[in-house]
Amino acid sequence: MNMADHQNTISALNDLLQKNVxxxxxxxxxxxxxxxxxxxxxxxxxxxxxxxFTNELESEIVSLGGEPKRETSVKGSLHHAWIDLxxxxxxxxxxxxxxxxxxxxxxxxxxxxxKLEKESFPPSTKSLLTAQRNQVEADLKKAQTLEELSx
Numbered sequence: 001m002n003m004a005d006h007q008n009t010i011s012a013l014n015d016l017l018q019k020n021v022x023x024x025x026x027x028x029x030x031x032x033x034x035x036x037x038x039x040x041x042x043x044x045x046x047x048x049x050x051x052x053f054t055n056e057l058e059s060e061i062v063s064l065g066g067e068p069k070r071e072t073s074v075k076g077s078l079h080h081a082w083i084d085l086x087x088x089x090x091x092x093x094x095x096x097x098x099x100x101x102x103x104x105x106x107x108x109x110x111x112x113x114x115k116l117e118k119e120s121f122p123p124s125t126k127s128l129l130t131a132q133r134n135q136v137e138a139d140l141k142k143a144q145t146l147e148e149l150s151x
Contacts, residue, residue, distance in 0.1 A: 005120055006064070008119060009064060009119060009121055009122070010065075010066035012115050012121075013061050013066070015111075016111065017054060017057040017058060017061065018069065021050075021054055021070055021071070023104060024047050024050035024054060026101070027043045027050060027101065030043050030098075030100070033097050034098070036094045038149075039094055039098055049135065054070070056132070057128075060124070060125055063124075102140065102144060109137055109140060112129060113133065116133060
């Protein structure tokens with residue numbers, strides 16, 4: 001891997017790392033706003049999952065000789081503020097918070113698809129990202145089913 005490809009790989013992984021940090025915080029916050037047991041459990045599981053993704057991405061970045069950048073992105077911060085606003089405006093309407101979480105999962109899936117399509121990753125990195133992407137997709141389907149059940 002040449003230096004430019006290596007830097008692109010580290011940058012792409014750090015972008016996904018930041019988005020997973022954002023998602024973990026978002027799920028944790030949404031879980032605090034939900035008073036529905038099955039949705040709260042789901043959101044707690046998603047927060048823990050995104051923490052695991054974060055740890056895996058950090059390890060991969062370090063193994064490739066890069067430095068993990070684990071700060072919350074501005075876009076993510078705005079997303080969290082939007083969840084807070086939507087929650088307060090709808091008097092903590094569980095469906096509204098959950099819809100926002102589903103929207104976030106759809107964006108996450110697009111982020112993984114975009115990175116996997118555009119970047120040339122080493123096999124171990126591609127395998128890790130594909131596994132995380134597939135988990136996001138499976139969880140999105142589960143979230144959509146839970147949303148239907150909560151109607």
